[in-house]
Amino acid sequence: MLIKNPEDIKSSEITDKDLYYNRRMFLRGAVLAGGAVATGYIYRFFTSHDEQSQAGEKIADVQTTPQTAVPAINEKPTSYEDFTHYNNFYEFSTDKLEVAGKANKFVTRPWTVAVEGLVQKPQVFDIDDLVKISPPEERIYRHRCVERWSMIVPWVGFPLSKLLDQVQPLSQAKYVAFETLADPKQMPNIRSDVLDWPYVEGLRLDEALHPLTILATGAYGESLPPQNGAPLKLVVPWKYGFKGLKSIVRIKLVEQQPPTTWNIAGPDEYGFYSNVNPNRDHPRWSQKVERRIGEFGVRDTLMFNGYGDQVAQLYAGMDLIKNF
Amino acid sequence: MRDTRFAQFAIFVNSAVPLTLLTWDWYHHHLGANPTEFATRTTGVLALLFLILSLAVTPLRKALGLPWMIKFRRLLGLYGFFYGCVHLLTYVWFDKFFGFAAIGEDIVKRPYITIGMASLVMMVPLALTSTQKSIKRLGGKRWNLLHRLAYVAAIGGVIHYYMLVKADTREPILFGVAVAVLLVYRLINKFAPRFTQRTPSRAQR
Numbered sequence: 001m002l003i004k005n006p007e008d009i010k011s012s013e014i015t016d017k018d019l020y021y022n023r024r025m026f027l028r029g030a031v032l033a034g035g036a037v038a039t040g041y042i043y044r045f046f047t048s049h050d051e052q053s054q055a056g057e058k059i060a061d062v063q064t065t066p067q068t069a070v071p072a073i074n075e076k077p078t079s080y081e082d083f084t085h086y087n088n089f090y091e092f093s094t095d096k097l098e099v100a101g102k103a104n105k106f107v108t109r110p111w112t113v114a115v116e117g118l119v120q121k122p123q124v125f126d127i128d129d130l131v132k133i134s135p136p137e138e139r140i141y142r143h144r145c146v147e148r149w150s151m152i153v154p155w156v157g158f159p160l161s162k163l164l165d166q167v168q169p170l171s172q173a174k175y176v177a178f179e180t181l182a183d184p185k186q187m188p189n190i191r192s193d194v195l196d197w198p199y200v201e202g203l204r205l206d207e208a209l210h211p212l213t214i215l216a217t218g219a220y221g222e223s224l225p226p227q228n229g230a231p232l233k234l235v236v237p238w239k240y241g242f243k244g245l246k247s248i249v250r251i252k253l254v255e256q257q258p259p260t261t262w263n264i265a266g267p268d269e270y271g272f273y274s275n276v277n278p279n280r281d282h283p284r285w286s287q288k289v290e291r292r293i294g295e296f297g298v299r300d301t302l303m304f305n306g307y308g309d310q311v312a313q314l315y316a317g318m319d320l321i322k323n324f
Numbered sequence: 325m326r327d328t329r330f331a332q333f334a335i336f337v338n339s340a341v342p343l344t345l346l347t348w349d350w351y352h353h354h355l356g357a358n359p360t361e362f363a364t365r366t367t368g369v370l371a372l373l374f375l376i377l378s379l380a381v382t383p384l385r386k387a388l389g390l391p392w393m394i395k396f397r398r399l400l401g402l403y404g405f406f407y408g409c410v411h412l413l414t415y416v417w418f419d420k421f422f423g424f425a426a427i428g429e430d431i432v433k434r435p436y437i438t439i440g441m442a443s444l445v446m447m448v449p450l451a452l453t454s455t456q457k458s459i460k461r462l463g464g465k466r467w468n469l470l471h472r473l474a475y476v477a478a479i480g481g482v483i484h485y486y487m488l489v490k491a492d493t494r495e496p497i498l499f500g501v502a503v504a505v506l507l508v509y510r511l512i513n514k515f516a517p518r519f520t521q522r523t524p525s526r527a528q529r
Contacts, residue, residue, distance in 0.1 A: 028330055035334055039341040047366065086357030094492035097356045147490070149358055194491045265491055284434055284487070286426070293357045297421065 050101025053084050054230075056222030059156050063137045070212065071307065073140050078151035080220050082293050087227040088145065089246055090195055091180070091187035099227045106186055106226035108247075113232060117177070117252035120168035127231045131217050133166060134158035138221075139214055141237040144276045144305045150290045155235050156218035161209045169205065169253045176208040177201075177258035178234060179250035195261055201245040202258035202272065203236065204314075212237055212310055215248075238307040240274045271324035275315070276305035280324045328395045335396055339403045342370055343410065360418040367411040369495075372481045374404035375447075376502050379474060383509045386520055398454050401474065405451045408444045408481075436487035443480030446473050475510075478503045 015023075077083075085100050092102040111127040136156045143151045164176075182198035184190040190197050207213060216233045217223060224230040229246025236243050242262050252258075262270035269283055278288045278301040289298040304311050315323075346366055349355050355362045378400035385393035420427050430437045450471055452458070459467045482503055486496035513520040 032334055032337055035338050036341050039338045040345060043342045043345050082357035090491070094490075096358075097362075149361075192492070192494070194493075281433075284436060286429070291358065291360065296418075298419075 049095070049098045050104070051085060052104045053100045053227065054104055054106070054225045056218065056220070056225055058222055059136050059218045061135065062156050062218075062221055063135055070139055070141075071310065073142065073152060075152050077140065077154050077220070078293050083151060083153060083219065084225055084227060086149075086293060088147075088242065089227055089229070091182065091190055091197065091199065091247075092227070093189055094194060100225070102188055103226035106230070106247075108226065108231040111231050111249075113248055113251065115163065115167045115251045117254050118170040118173035119253050120170060121166070123167055130163070130232070134162040136217065137214075139212075139216075139235070139237075141212075141235065142302075142305050143235075143237070143241055144290060144301065146240040146242055146270070146274070146282065146287075148285060148287070148290050149293055150301075151293050153219055154221070155214065155216040156221065157214040157216035157233075157235065159211055160213045160215050160234070161211065163215060163251070164209065164253075167253075172255050173253035174205055175254050175257055176203050176205060177250075177252045177254050178203075178245050178248055179252075180245050181247045181249045196264055198249075199245055199261045200258065201234065201243055201260050203243075204257075205253075206314055207236070210311060210314065212307060238275055238304040238311045240270075240276060242270070243274050273315075273320070273323050275320060275324075276301060277303060277320055277324065279303075280321050328392050332395055332399055335399055339374065339400070342366070343407070360414060364411060364414045364419065367407050367414060368485065371404050371408035371411050371444075372478070372485065372499055374400050374407055375474065375478050375481060376404075376499065376506070378404055379478060379503070379506050383506060383513075383520070386513075402451060402454060405444075405447045408447060412441075412444055436484050439480050439487070440484035443477040443484060446477045446480070450474055450477075475503070475507060478506075 086096050087099040088096055089099045089103065092099045092106075109127070112124050113127060113130055114122075114124045116122040135158065137158060138154055138156055140152065140154045143153045160176075178201045180199040181187070182190055203213070214235045216229070216235045217231060219228060224233060226247070229244075229248075232248045233246045234244045234248065243260075257272060260270075260272055262274075263272055276287075281287055287301055290301045291298050302308075346355075346363060350359055350363065353359075378397050381393055381397040381400065385391055416422060416427060420430075431441055432438070450473055453462065453467065453470065462470065482496055482500045485499060486493055489496060509520065
């Protein structure tokens with residue numbers, strides 16, 4: 001290495017002190033700015049999501065006055081944007097903000113739903129025939145997630161009882177078991193083992209036949225986008241949201257209480273009934289209050305999600321803390 | 325020793341970027357349907373991340389032979405504590421609205437909150453004694469012993485995260501692995517230092 005003696009360096013070669021400091025300041029500024037931008041990109045990479053969503057199709061002739069008495073809710077429905085971009089659908093992703101983008105390409109036609117088990121007339125319905133069983137009704141329901149958030153959703157669908165009428169349950173049938181599609185080609189998170197797939201749920205037969213229990217084919221006047229459970233989703237408004245499974249492919253009438261996915265995953269946290277109950281805490285959090293999506297504060301959770309007058313008699317004499 | 329003031333300043337600025345963007349997104353309603361949940365989750369992950377980064381400084385500087393990196397440890401640790409405090413604040417303010425009865429109930433009845441709270445409380449004495457002066461006052465040995473609490477806080481933070489998720493434990497497990505690797509390094513460093521030093525230390529010769 002060549003090291004010059006100070007005497008060898010001509011004074012003209014020495015960088016001017018101001019220039020030296022200016023250059024250094026400039027470089028440091030550039031390093032700071034570049035670093036901050038890079039950090040910002042890393043942050044964005046880990047926190048942002050593909051927000052594309054399949055557009056729904058308008059459903060014709062939706063009856064806005066339902067055939068059954070549904071308690072009126074004098075609240076504005078949750079925004080469509082929040083309804084379609086804050087979803088629990090673990091087959092696609094466990095991140096609620098990510099489901100819409102991951103489900104964007106989900107194909108829901110052709111689609112069949114098998115209705116079988118203890119019935120007189122087992123049948124495999126094509127979804128386009130199934131939706132014609134009963135005229136579409138708008139049902140504005142509270143939706144309470146077990147995670148302590150809630151929405152107001154104007155579902156479009158028809159009572160589950162109308163479908164069960166078609167297949168005629170036998171007298172031995174005591175429960176209804178439901179199953180969601182489990183297609184690893186279309187549902188990227190199926191390959192993980194976060195839950196046992198396919199996702200299964202169940203209702204007691206009298207719960208399934210209750211007029212508030214519906215099969216939703218749409219919401220907000222349009223067909224459901226995939227992240228919300230297209231083409232067919234169960235809606236049981238007095239129960240926690242996870243009971244209302246999505247993208248249903250099988251409905252089976254059975255004699256014994258069927259297994260349910262979240263109950264298998266956490267038996268002390270998620271019971272078979274999972275009725276909304278502010279007096280029965282989730283072991284890890286209180287269920288007394290909830291955050292309505294779109295609101296800043298929290299509000300009190302209502303027993304049976306506010307549907308006590310309609311459904312409490314289903315559980316007369318039952319200990320709902322034990323049978324959670 | 326090399327002048328690290330600029331590097332420290334750069335780390336200081338970069339560490340503030342996530343909070344700046346989080347605040348910006350919150351102000352512009354870009355945090356999704358449930359901003360409170362998003363902010364609580366993000367600040368919690370950041371607290372754990374910075375705590376782990378601060379614990380990674382010593383192994384890194386030894387492995388790379390860059391002793392001056394020690395200057396970053398305090399800054400990263402303090403940022404971990406800072407994000408932990410913001411995390412707590414989002415819970416106390418936006419989730420519980422300063423309902424101290426409900427918070428007390430949570431601390432007593434929910435183990436994951438008990439553990440999370442304990443981990444943050446543990447970091448208070450560490451933040452308070454993070455100055456050069458404190459090292460001198462306590463003496464290096466005692467100071468080092470006290471600051472091993474950072475490992476306990478990190479383990480507590482991982483357990484807190486693991487217990488909170490419903491079914492998808494992949495992310496908390498990833499953080500757990502990071503803490504475990506750092507702990508194993510410490511143990512090797514203690515019992516078989518020749519594997520962790522890049523050049524044998526002079527004192528041993």
